[in-house]
Structure formats: C-alpha cells, structure tokens
Amino acid sequence: KAGVTQTPRYLIKTRGQQVTLSCSPISGHRSVSWYQQTPGQGLQFLFEYFSETQRNKGNFPGRFSGRQFSNSRSEMNVSTLELGDSALYLCASSPASTSQTQYFGPGTRLLVL
C-alpha cells in the first residue's frame, strides 16, 4: 500500500505571497492532519479533517486554512506569507478520526524569503 504523499516537496516563496500544499492519504484513510515543524516551536498541530469536515484546529492565525476533498485528499493554504512561516509542513493520515496511530508523509519544506 502506498504511503502518504505530499506535494511539492520543496517550495520557495516571498513574503506576502500565498501557497497551497497538497496531501494524499494512504488509500482507505479518511482522516488527515497537518503539522508545522520549526526549530524554535517544534511540532505543532494545525488542523485535522475527516470526511471533508474540519474536526479540530490548532492555535494558528486565520491565514492558515485547509480543506479536504471527497477522495480524502487534503490541501492546506497559507495566505500572506511571513518569514516565520518557513517550516517543514507534515501531513498525517489515519483510517478514522478516532483511530490512534497517524502515519506521516515526507513533508513539504517551505522557505519564505
């Protein structure tokens, strides 16, 4: 079974731009969670989607948003990029929202200049 895939793997943007990251979960998984990893703040939960609905949201500004499609693929969008948004963005999937184990993708490294 293919693992979680994320595209693109690397991205360079400038301040003020917006960016969209994509995540395809493991086949059959319906829950997708997003995390931001930075050297200063570590790994922080962004949000989780299940059956196209956001079920949980972390403590991030409204510039961070996401959605999930009927095939469980998910996208996250960051508008008006700031230098501090430079991070590794990780997506994780699990079979259901109540499932315990989340399986992560390789991440998207975003650099904001």
Place this chain on the structure above:
Amino acid sequence: AQKITQTQPGMFVQEKEAVTLDCTYDTSDPSYGLFWYKQPSSGEMIFLIYQGSYDQQNATEGRYSLNFQKARKSANLVISASQLGDSAMYFCAMRELIDQGGKLIFGQGTELSVKP
C-alpha cells in the same frame, strides 16, 4: 505547561547496545495514547510504537519497547541492539481522547547518535 517533556536533547550509544529515551507527560484525561516517532534527516516521521493508557502490558515492536509507568506519567522508549540506522531524532507524542480528532502533542525530541 509542557504536556510532553523529553529531557535529553541528545544521546550517544554504542552500536549493538541498548538505549533508553525518556519521556514524561502531563494530562488529566483518563483516556490517552502515547506514541514514539523517529525522524531521520530526510524529515519523514516514522511511527515506531503505541501505548494506550488502559493497556496493561508494555508495548513492544521488534527492537522497540515502551516502558510505561502510569503512576509516574512516564513512557520511555527502549531500543535494544542499536544499529547505525537508528541515528535520528526521536519524538514522544500524546493524544488525549477529549480532543475530538487527531491532535498529537509532541515533545521537543531527542537526537540519538549511534557510534560504530
């Protein structure tokens, strides 16, 4: 307050020896799950092992075992017979079931270096 604490920023271990990575947690939720993930320099988080708060026995997965001491709120990872490929960052994480949906809370990580 820190919910997951990993007090060892870095650890060294000789190849073929065992190593214990420490993790303590804080929660008032009686139902929770504890996880360990490995993150090589490539960035991908690799799931290693899971322990539920109601599990009576310590979890084991191959060379990985979780030393779960509920009263002390600790969930240490033991890696037996270390290999060079075990060199990576290791993260302890917790999920509280009062959180609807999959929110994992991570510790700051421990960087493990395995020496030949």
